[in-house]
Amino acid sequence: MTSQTTIHLTINGRDHSLNVEPRVTLLDALRDRLDLTGTKKGCDHGQCGACTVHVDGERVLACLTLAAQVEGREITTIEGLAGADGTLDAVQAAFLEQDAFQCGYCTPGQIMSAVACIREGHANSDDEIREYMAGNLCRCGAYPNIVAAVRQAALEVVS
């Protein structure tokens, strides 16, 4: 497979066009072609959640998504979460405060998932947060602090 195609992606409000083979995943497009390495690759098989991004506001695994599939959709990555002036999203700030990470490798995926989890209305109790955040693995074991951060951010988002 050698044929390249030009695709147009809207990422964090900016338009990008790139020449890639149709088999290129959104994850590899972000990391290898667009220098958006905040989105992580942990498994490349939809098993760990490290590559979680938002497509039209919903959480999506970038490793299981072809770049060509998301043409014309709104893609948000961890780099696009803070405000233009650098103001952190409530979830980002809560992660820092609660020490909800150690190595930081799962963290962008956790944060993207957490933002969606709150938006989906699935952050009403610690048990619900644990369940709806269970698709994002953290080998450093930051889970209790992640739950605390999501709980804190959910309250801030609501209020």
Add this chain to the structure above:
Amino acid sequence: MTVHNIRHADSRHGDASDGAVGGRLSRVDGPAKITGAAKYAFEQQLDGLAHAVMVEATIAAGTVRAIDTRAAETTPGVLLVLTPDTIMEIKGASDWLGNPPTQKTYSPLARTVTYSGQHIAAVVAETFEQAVAAAALIEVSYDETPAIVDLSDPKAGDGIPIDAMTKEWGDAEAAFAAAPVRICAAYNTQREYQAAMEPHGLIARWQGEELTIWEPSQWLDGMARTYAEWFGVPFENVRLVSPYIGGGFGSKALALAHSAVAAASAKMLGRPVKLVLTRPQNFTSYGGRAATRQTVTIGAGRDGKIQSIVHRGVNETAVDGMWVEPLASVTSIMYATPNFSSKQNVVRVNTVVPGAKRAPGENPSAFGIECAIDELAHEVGIDPLEIRLRNYAEQDPEAKKAWSTRQLREAFASGAERFGWSKRSPKPRSMRDGHQLIGWGVAAGTYPVRRAYGEAIVRILADGSVEVESSSIDMGQGTYTILAQTAAETVGVAADDVVVKLGDSRYARAGVAGGSRLAGVMTGAVYKAATSALDQLVGLAISDPRSPFHALQANTLVVANGRLRSPRGDGPDVSIAELLASVGRDRIEAAGDTMPANSTAEDRYKNYTTIATSIPHTEGNYSRHSWCAHFIEVRVDEDFGTVRVSRVVSALDSGRLYNPKLAESQWKGGIIMGIGQALLEEGIVDRRHGRIVNNNLADYLVPTNADIPDIEVISVGIPDLHSSVLGGKGVGELAIVGVAPAIANAVFHATGKRVRDLPITLEKLI
């Protein structure tokens, strides 16, 4: 090219004292990590980067007859296909102890296969996708021979005795035979994997005879030495860059076969090459924790006092590599016993050579002894906590030396109190909630204080800020943060005004980040360098004729919050920046190290590039260890046998904590990994092919958020100045030790069933 050099944004919450050593400063590398700005090693974007993919053996034993690369070679974009025949010659390298190589050359691509998943070929292409597609076209034929798939394989045998592991005092066999109470049981731990979320991988680039490697690394100088020896270039020609590490847990301290392949292909192509292992390859390209078997026999009095411990252990190792998991490391020191005997064998099986995973040795060792003492408690009808206190070791029973500090009694007391242990009903199966059986278990853990020498550079810059440089690393333990706190407190500036630069082998040298030694080593080195920078600053302020303090005739000055003044408060009050400007200096630089004074350059090289110079934890008059006690509640579904951990209270003695917020996180992480080991994780071998069948993150079950309850951790440590310059002991490895036995003991309490074989899965309970 991107070099890690960001000034970390203000991440402080709470009050100013958080910036001092012992304060709860938030991670200074946190803002970079939560915004996606933190560039991990192989995320560097280089011009002309080619992409490599490894091809691995699909048999567990035999020889490679032929590798047909024709289809791969003609695939679009392919630049190079490497096989054992076509890869450039690589020299043998010394091991991590510094022992010289046993072979003149090193073949990272194997002709003789000793385990499934061993690398035998590689493809380099213009893009990752092209390399993956071409690698799938490589055809390999083998002459297969029978493999020994694991410890239970009938061909495995009893293995090789490791005499250095033998520990004996008194007459353990005779004392056991004479003891009124005797228990004997066999305990097995499974093959486990580190499974860091960031896979292993690297970018290698040659510029003439200079090699730059961007690779996640727990040990830049050790790995740089290996690359230098492989490619026959001076150590100084190799630069390793590893600004952030996405988890290591013991797995990222060595340059591995795929690392050699990436560096070789970069040299052969004259282009930078990126190679990242797939998740399945991360299960076979380096070793996880070896599977272990132990028998623990305890002879005791009716009062529960131990009279004898006889311990025998076995761990698996590779056909062509040696790994000894020291199985008596906790057995020999946790309890006072007048008679003791331990021996250990290793058994060769067809696996990648096992490696270090969080608390190698101590972790499985504790599973044996901490379950066995629970069995003894049950046998003699004594509370499991009480029996531990009755057998409390007042000194190191093996080394016969005083403990430097041992807050284990305090750990038992405060853990029990918070957990509510006194409300435990002693009989198994006597606590329940509907159809859930409830069990409460306790176990202790320990980890030795591994010490080494370190060095650091501290600069005070023209703007009054402070810079720390070290080639040590931060894989989530918090090195960036605690070194900023150390430098801030020592020089007298705010932590925000300190920039810590790590993860580049061009900086001051550092030994391995393993065995929980780095924090103690590096805070000591930074303290020393920062003290000498401060002395220079004050010296200049007092003696330089251009200094506003010159006329004061003071013999010292106070530096606090980035300002200098006299101790009496008279005279000028100027900022560090103003002082430096007044004396015409743009910086002050001080190197500090904790090496013995007469060390030669050769000693230094050896200290930072091997582990041969580690200082024994029993050196001098003391035996130095961290300690912990875990109290765990499980709920076991009576019908289905499913086990859930519902509550954890752990009290831990890591000495002085440099930053409690970060130490608590590491403790919790260790406890969670221990829950995985106890209930979920197991490398499952296909007995026909000797292959790990669950070599991915869906089938190898690491704990998820939904598996983990609230965890309460309590620090009971006190500063231990025998262990480190600033009084800390180890943090990272400690907390996993004792978790699995606490869970197994809780499961016994819940169900009356003793599961001695990890993980405790439902089929073992119904």
